[in-house]
Amino acid sequence: MNIYLTVMGSGAASPTGKRHCSAQVLNIRGFKLLIDCAEGTQDRIRQHHLKLQSISTIVISHLHGDHFFGLPGLLSTMHLCGRTEPVSIVAPKGAKQVIETTFELTGNHIEYPIEWTEMDFEEGEQRVLENRKCTVDAFRIDHSVPTYGFRVTADALTYAYCCDTAYDEAILPHIEGADLLCLECTFANELAELAEQRKHLTAGQAGLLAQKAGVKQLLLTHLSARYKEPDVLLQQAREQYTNCIVASDGMRMEITANGTKMNDL
Ligand SMILES: [Zn+2]
Numbered sequence: 279m280n281i282y283l284t285v286m287g288s289g290a291a292s293p294t295g296k297r298h299c300s301a302q303v304l305n306i307r308g309f310k311l312l313i314d315c316a317e318g319t320q321d322r323i324r325q326h327h328l329k330l331q332s333i334s335t336i337v338i339s340h341l342h343g344d345h346f347f348g349l350p351g352l353l354s355t356m357h358l359c360g361r362t363e364p365v366s367i368v369a370p371k372g373a374k375q376v377i378e379t380t381f382e383l384t385g386n387h388i389e390y391p392i393e394w395t396e397m398d399f400e401e402g403e404q405r406v407l408e409n410r411k412c413t414v415d416a417f418r419i420d421h422s423v424p425t426y427g428f429r430v431t432a433d434a435l436t437y438a439y440c441c442d443t444a445y446d447e448a449i450l451p452h453i454e455g456a457d458l459l460c461l462e463c464t465f466a467n468e469l470a471e472l473a474e475q476r477k478h479l480t481a482g483q484a485g486l487l488a489q490k491a492g493v494k495q496l497l498l499t500h501l502s503a504r505y506k507e508p509d510v511l512l513q514q515a516r517e518q519y520t521n522c523i524v525a526s527d528g529m530r531m532e533i534t535a536n537g538t539k540m541n542d543l
Pocket residue numbers: 290291300342344345441442500
C-alpha cells in the first residue's frame with residue numbers, strides 16, 4: 279500500500295514568500311499523520327486541500343519554533359471547528375506544558391481529548407505509534423535541543439524523516455534502506471563551519487548520509503532562506519548521492535514499492 283506525502287513547508291528558521299517552515303502530511307490508507315507543525319501550518323493544510331479535522335496524529339521532531347509554533351493555533355482551530363475526536367500528539371518532553379500553559383494563560387480552551395506521548399530518551403529507538411495502517415519509531419538525532427527523527431513503516435514501505443540534525447553516522451541504522459529519506463539540508467558545503475556550530479547539515483553531508491544508509495531516494499528539506507534557488511544544494515548533494523530531489527511547498531509524492539513518483543492528486 280502506497281504512502282502519500284504532501285510537503286507543507288520546506289524552509290528553515292523563518293518563513294519566506296516561497297518557503298514556509300517545516301510541516302508535512304503523510305496519508306497512509308486514509309490515516310493522516312502530520313509531521314512537524316511550524317507557524318502557519320493550518321493555512322498550508324487548507325491551501326493544499328487537506329481537511330484539518332482529518333488529521334488524527336501529530337508528531338513533532340523538536341520544540342524549535344520553525345517546527346512547533348503552529349501547534350497551538352492548529353489545535354485551537356480544530357476546537358473552533360467543532361472537533362470532538364481525540365488528537366494524538368507525540369513530541370519531546372515539554373511540549374505538553376507549553377501547550378497547556380498557552381491555553382491556560384490565553385483563556386483559550388479545547389474540548390476534545392489530546393492523547394500525549396512525550397519523548398525523553400537518548401539511546402536506541404522507541405515505537406511511538408502503532409495502528410492498523412502503520413508504525414512510527416522515533417530515535418534521537420544530534421541537534422541543539424532534544425530532537426527526534428522518525429521512521430514510518432506501512433506494509434513494506436519505509437519513510438524516514440530527520441530534521442534538524444548535525445552530521446552523525448549514528449542515525450544510519452535507523453534510516454537504513456528507507457524507500458524515501460527526508461533530510462534537512464540547511465546550508466551549502468561552503469558553510470560547513472556554520473552548519474557544525476548550529477548543528478545542521480550541509481548538502482554534501484545530507485547526500486553522504488543517504489549514500490551510506492543505502493536509501494532508495496533522498497528528499498532535501500529545511501533550506502536556508504539565503505538560497506533563492508536550490509540548484510547549488512541539489513548539485514552538492516548529488517555529488518554524494520545521485521537519486522536526490524529538493525522539496526518545495528505543496529509538493530506531493532507517492533512512495534511505492536517500485537520507487538517514488540511525483541503526484542498531482
Ligand atoms: Zn528547523
